[in-house]
Amino acid sequence: MNATSQVPAIELIGIDKKFGAVHANKNINLTVAKGAIHGIIGENGAGKSTLMSILYGFYQADSGAIHVNGRPVAIHDSQSAIAAGIGMVHQHFMLVENFTVLENVMLGAEGGALLGKGTETARAALKKLEEDYELEVDPDAVIEELPVGLQQRVEILKAMYRGAEILILDEPTGVLTPSEADHLFKILGVLRDQGKTVVLITHKLREIMAITDTVSVMRRGEMVATRKTSETTVEELAELMVGRRVLLHVEKGAAKPGEVFLSVRNLTVKDSRGVTMVDDVSFDVRAGEIVGIAGVAGNGQSELLEAITGIRKPASGEILINGEPVAGFDPARLRSLGLAHIPEDRHHMGLVLPFEESLNAILGYHHDERYGKGLFLDPDAVRRAALDEIEKYDIRPPNPRLKTANFSGGNQQKIVVAREIERDPKLLIVGQPTRGVDIGAIEFIHRRIVETRDAGKAVLLVSVELDEIRSLSDRVLVMFAGKIVGEKTPDTGEQTLGLMMAGIAA
Amino acid sequence: MDYFDILVSILGSTVRLSIPLIFTALAGLFSERAGIFDIGLEGKMLAAAFASATAAYLTGSPWVGLASGIGVSLAFSLVHGFASITNRGNQIVSGVAINFAAAGLTAVLGHAWFRQGGRTPGLAGDARFGPIILPGADALRDVPFVGPLYANVISGNNLLTYLAFLAVPLSWWVLYRTRFGLRLRAVGENPGAVDTAGISVTWLRYRAVLVAGFLCGFSGTYLAIAQSAAFINNMSAGKGYIALAALIFAKWRPVPVMLACLLFGFLDAFANFMQGKSVPGIGEVPVQIFQALPYILTCVLLAGLIGSANPPKAGGVPYVKER
Amino acid sequence: ADVKPALVYGTGGKFDKSFNEAAYAGAEKFKAETGIDYRDFEPTGDTQGEQAIRNFASKGYNPVVAVSFAWTSAIEKVAAEFPDTKFVIVDSVVDLPNVRSVVYKEEEGSYLVGILAGMASKTGKVGFVGGMDIPLIRKFECGYEQGARAANPSIEVLQNMTGTTGAAWNDPVRGGELTKNQIDQGADVIYAAAGATGLGVLQTAADNGKLSIGVDSNQNYLHPGSVLTSMVKRVDLAVYNAYSDAKGDKFSAGVQALGVKEDGVAYALDEHNAKLVTDEMKAAVEKAKADIIAGTIKVHDYMSDNSCPK
Amino acid sequence: MSTASVPLPNWINYALLPLINLILAFLVSGLVVWIIGENPYDALVLMLQGALGRGEGIGFTLFYATNFIFTGLSVAVAYHAGLFNIGSEGQAYVGGLGAALVALSLDHYVPWYVTMPFAICAAALFGAAGAAIPAWLQAKRNSHIVITTIMFNYIISSLMNYVLVHVLIVPGKMAPETRTFIEGGKLPKLDWLMSMFGLDLGPAPLNVSFLVALVMCALVWVLIWRTKLGYEMRTLGISRSVAAYAGIPYVKIVIITMLISGGLAGMMALNPVMGASARLQVEFVGGAGFVGIAVSLMGRNHPVGIVLAAILFGVLYQGGADLSFEMPTITRDMIMVIQGLVILFAGALEYMFRPAIVRIYQKMTRD
């Protein structure tokens, strides 16, 4: 090692950031060595994206300093970050969907006030980059017509085109199949070999172990530890992440499956752009069992859930509940047939954040006569009912009149879980039940789901957390590219399931 | 008078009536393509008309009039920008406010200053943009077909008319061939992409809004001191909204914008022509039908009966990074 | 008697160079002669007239003159509420004991300018641009058409109305466009009876080197050499007479119909159009005037049967 | 640090901030008055005297406020469902046709209290019809309700123009308006109400539609906060995806909401058409639909706030009329200036002072 490599690529000193009442980054110090792949892990909401966005100039820190290559730099905006040689691939892509790849790559680096000449230079430079890093993509393709994996390539190309020496990737593998992820890691390796620095945000420990040189752990806005990857273990990292030993196994007895309650036959679902997301899928869920669907995010699970719960009209195929065909029924009608749904994203679907808690406790069930006669709604009755659930599920603070947005993520999730399970459904559809939820709440929610099964209800569970699937399910279906590629028992090895999720083995 | 003469006459009228629509719709194009909805086009046009007429009256120069029209329109644009970009306010509400303020201010000031029921005093010929006779117009006039078209439709318009038609390809060029245009289109679709590319969303949107103000300055000036010789109370009379309709009808693209404006201008001209004349078998067609037609057509378009109109994705939504 | 005169204009504004300005001139004349000041009000919308009229009445103003048919129902209402106040309505008839209704025989004045138009036209086509499409404006048009035909039996009269609502009085752009249409169709003299819209008519005619005819006030000076004449409607007289009658305790309610004979309507001749009106034209129009006064020419009033003889 | 998500107590959100914005609007208006050479303070005094000084002034103020309550409610109801209805103007206009048709056909035969319920229904129905196509376009075709309602303002205006000029006009009359209704088609004035407070209504046209407006306020409150439909509307207004999850039918709610909104706007016509002028006139709405936007914004979409804001605008309208009468250099258009500024400051710039207030508030609560 020569002297220059002693100078760290990045030094963050005392970074502090608040979003209103949320303290997203608390006095964070971080050093990233030059030419290294540095992993950052942490639970949802730990503040990883915020920290990196500050480094990239997307947000401005309330206080703290940033050094790049040993020199202090003032990063007011992404412009100054780019000038300092920093590039970032955001968790949510920052692409103009109706622009071509080339236009997206050029945006902000057009090389002159007129496009004409710059376009040709860019095209040539892009071609070279593609060849150097095996990042082939048609420069004239329009973004919205590209699959996510390729869109991510465009993001990486954008950063490279701007001459990034330091590349930040925010959860890049969430949208990738394992093989795509492997390809990405290969590219990151090439980058490292060329002396570039990579910061990789993820909460997949496997990835950290596989590729990083150093890893830092964030928890609740704080930087809790930094380790050399070679000197740590998955267990240690997991513990650092959540603050106490992870309990990965759920206590549960054997299932006693009864009659088939939900039956999906040759179901095909398209998304709003007309792309087939669920392709000729068939499976059954029996009363008294939990069927888990494993898969990498974006392989059609969301659309499958939406179709079953009536939010999205299927393109073809049948859905039978207790033998009755229900495809195309609206969610309200399905609820009356005994279906309950814990949605994947509580903010996007499950909760009206500006409402007081009690009004969310009846969402979807608000037509019930318990909450008011006929057309009317009785707020007192609603609050009384909500208070019951608050007590039963230990939702804190126990105030049904508090604005839902002011509850923490875990408690918000409990509001949803309580609402859905307490209606005593015959069929429970669960999507990502513990996303962004703390360990205590996870246990609680898992127990409720198992209890529901034990009460003889049919449960369909979708999760991208393989551990969750394996510990809760009685049967595991693996979904890949819109198809169910196989059924396994929950004790099947992670390796095997991982390969299936990548579409490699059946 | 044969049909050809009638056609020439209507076409001439179409051109004159379309010009304010073209400027205004192009103004809306820049603003909305950058993601800032602008229903305050009407108000800006009106304010510009008042300012240009007042300045031209006071100085006797149409150029000072034009400059004032543009200046005042830019000021209103800045207000819209301040509300909807800096303060992330509701763009529709801001537009409504601007329309009210402009309608009120022009009437109040006009009345207080000139005491002619809100009108500004009439302008002498050289305080206006007069007709420009293109070379050979008179010589060609008698050539069949081409002659009258050239002499009565193409020639004999004022400078602003020619500028309007120049503004169309220019707008196209700016939007699709310059860095500014690329960024502007991008910021209307995904401001995050622009921001992370190191470009200031705020400044870019301000520039777009200012371009809109600049163009509305022309349309207002045209109304007051090219097409007419004075400012009249509420003289924009809904043209800002027709321009908005034309913008939607054209699906936010420059050349179709011009065509839509010409179509709507033609409807207006045709209505004027048809007024009082009865159509065999139908009788007199009520002028109200022609007045409503641009809006009806736009609604038909929006109903998806003739293609679909997808506004810029980030349109109308303030760019909020931090909650 | 003591008078406290008030005046409510039509919506075109006090200095509209036309109808309202004539009313203003009448009030000013009264003020100059008697030294008695008056209050006036310029409503900018239809809803304000009634409130203004009532305001004047309740504040003790008397007589209250309202120029424009738009205030008809307002006067009907307010005059009933204030039976001791004298009201004058111009261009409309209100049948109440304390209201004087002044109407004009616009058909006669229009007939006169029609003769001039018919004689001045070289193309054999003359135009008419009206404001709001109402019987009153048709009356202007009908008289004009009769006059033009009297001067030239084969003349063609093109006619347009600007609109169907109050906005038609204040739309010079459309007025100009309609004028241009008529010019394109061959008209070379265009008569505007359209309030402020007429300004656009006169402007466009001047811009295109054609002749125009003004209305209500003498508008000859607006575009000297281009305005052939103006059909002057002496609204000033209505206002002036109302005030001075009231002052001299001679105020009478009831309908006053002012025609050529009463000098209520006339054509305007001054230095601005002297060159445009030839001696021959002058002779013809003076003869017609005499004939109307003598009763030998009877100009048809459109409003008497809502039709115009062809 | 961003301050947008820092919660503030209600008295700041619903009283202090609107008040600051209102004061600012008036300050700028005062500037305009000063520019045209009048004394802003005198103008303000004249305006307040004109609006609130006498029974007649108050009567006019409340008369105007009645219009604005209806249109404000119309805008607010739609707003709760996330729909920005700027077509109240046109919906009120066509509502007038409904009211007028009822009055014209019944006034000879029955007393006003028989006519009124029919007129209310007809006005609401016609108003709702005026909102129906934009509602459908939004619900089914996803075209922006703002755009379509603007378009419909013009379409309705042309239609009404045609109807008045060619169908309903009294032959031989100049103005395109219907005949004057006789007693059976007129709504009685509220002299008794004013005399309860020892005031004399005079000729001010305050009439029973004011009471109808207040009843509608109560009904809207019940609808929004005490019915399941209102719950569904509010849910939809906050998040379309949550509504879809909860089985709240988008198309149905959008259409119902817009019909209610249009109906409320349509009812506004009762006041001027049957309460004041006793006939249907061209453009009788006179911008009240747009004022409704300001009223709804100022009133934070709550019926009580709407009543207060409507009275504020009533003061502006009546006081403005008196002001322009007393200060002839200031025309009544000054109201529009003030209105524009109120909409600007209270609406588009509503959060301009929020960050500063948050800081002050945090400082104060910390100590």
Ligand SMILES: Nc1ncnc2c1ncn2[C@@H]1O[C@H](COP(=O)(O)OP(=O)(O)OP(=O)(O)O)[C@@H](O)[C@H]1O
């Ligand atoms: N733009 C924003 N405005 C307000 N609060 C925000 C914003 N972005 C993030 N937060 C809040 O800051 C906290 C940290 O969020 P951040 O996105 O940095 O977490 P993360 O570690 O990246 O989580 P994830 O793994 O889910 O991506 C969260 O509580 C989040 O709600």
Ligand SMILES: Nc1ncnc2c1ncn2[C@@H]1O[C@H](COP(=O)(O)OP(=O)(O)OP(=O)(O)O)[C@@H](O)[C@H]1O
């Ligand atoms: N978008 C928001 N708006 C307002 N307040 C918020 C928001 N997000 C979070 N908060 C507040 O910040 C606090 C912390 O929220 P956060 O979701 O980060 O909780 P947490 O520490 O992750 O808790 P949990 O373990 O239950 O998820 C919450 O109690 C909540 O009141």
Ligand SMILES: [Mg+2]
């Ligand atoms: Mg993140």
Ligand SMILES: [Mg+2]
């Ligand atoms: Mg959390």
